[in-house]
Amino acid sequence: MLILAIESSCDETSVAIVEDENVLSNIVATQIDVHKEFGGVFPEVASRLHIENINFVIKEALVKSEKTFADLDAIAVTQGPGLIGSLHVGMMAAKTLAWSLDLPLIPVHHIAGHIYANKLVGSFEYPLMALVVSGGHTELVMMYNDYEFEVIGKTQDDAVGEAYDKVARQLGLGYPGGPIIDKLAKQGQPHYTLPNVKTENPIDFSFSGLKSAVRQLMLREAREGRELNVNDVAYAFQHKAVETLMKRVKHALSTYDVKTFVLAGGVAANAHLRENVEALKQQVGDINILVPPLWACMDQAAMIGIAAFDAARLRPAGSCDISSFSNMTL
DSSP: OEEEEEEOSSSEEEEEEEETTEEEEEEEEEOHHHHGGGTSOOHHHHHHHHHHHHHHHHHHHHHHHTOOGGGOOEEEEEEESSOHHHHHHHHHHHHHHHHHHTOOEEEEEHHHHHHHGGGGTOOOOSSEEEEEESSSOEEEEEEEETTEEEEEEEBSSOOHHHHHHHHHHHTTOOSSHHHHHHHHHTTOOSOOOOOOOOOSSTTOBOOHHHHHHHHHHHHHHHHTTOOOOHHHHHHHHHHHHHHHHHHHHHHHHHHSOOSEEEEESGGGGOHHHHHHHHHHHHHOTTSEEEOOOHHHHSSOHHHHHHHHHHHHHHSOOBOTTOOOOSSOOO
16 A cells, blocks of 8 residues: 655645555654754744645655555555644645545544554554653553544643653753753763652653743842852753653553553654653663654654554544634544
8 A cells, every 4th residue: 555645734834655664765854953943843934844845755755656646555644733724734635635546535633643653663563652742742541442542641731841841941052942941961970860750540641840940040049149050950951850750651551561662753853752752761671662764753754654554444534614623632
């Protein structure tokens, strides 16, 4: 089965050609440099740039895979969640292709795509637990079978990637905040102490208080006339953020019967988090632990194409009447 997959949920326009879960091409047109001027993704600008890029990205994906429209068996597309204007561009392109080529249309959940990106490095054995960490999501997801999801833990306020961006903005470091703080934290020392994060449910998350604690630290240092060591602040924040994630993961793994654990989402590219998840392999030897390659952590269409195989097999095909959703459950 040869699938053309489209991903446009935020600020990357991406198209992939995937054949039987093998990625033949995966083209990504990123908008990061444009949105740096705004300190974050500007939705109206993002949707306009998707319109400018989508046709060129589709063409390049076909050329690189050495396939044509006539070779395709289905069209897959991210249905949500995401920025609604951005999603609509990808959805309209997918519906146009599906209608004109008389092919099945496969709607895919964006988070399902991130989870399925781990099939690039290994196979899924169920029950499976996923830690999903991105700018818009922080949650623990259980899978008991192919393309069946249950959210068992979620953030009560900010997503972890959102907290990274907000802390970076407070420190005047620019956008996107995650890679910047990750880099500075490697040069930092355990100088500052930030409070532990508490939630009523031991596998829920919260990062708003941690973000506020960084702000209070900055104000206290200024009030007492001490120069702020930005590298050490980055170290303190990242250490506590990753510690918060891993505490919840370890508690969940001790509570649920799990055969596979996967890391998913944009923050899965964080070096300190990846180190901690790799260390889990020594602590839970009977659980298969998968970490996606760095390029597959970002938003891209290859993950949508891989997830589309199970989606097509287990869920009804979409029609040209379906729409995109800024918020949707797994």
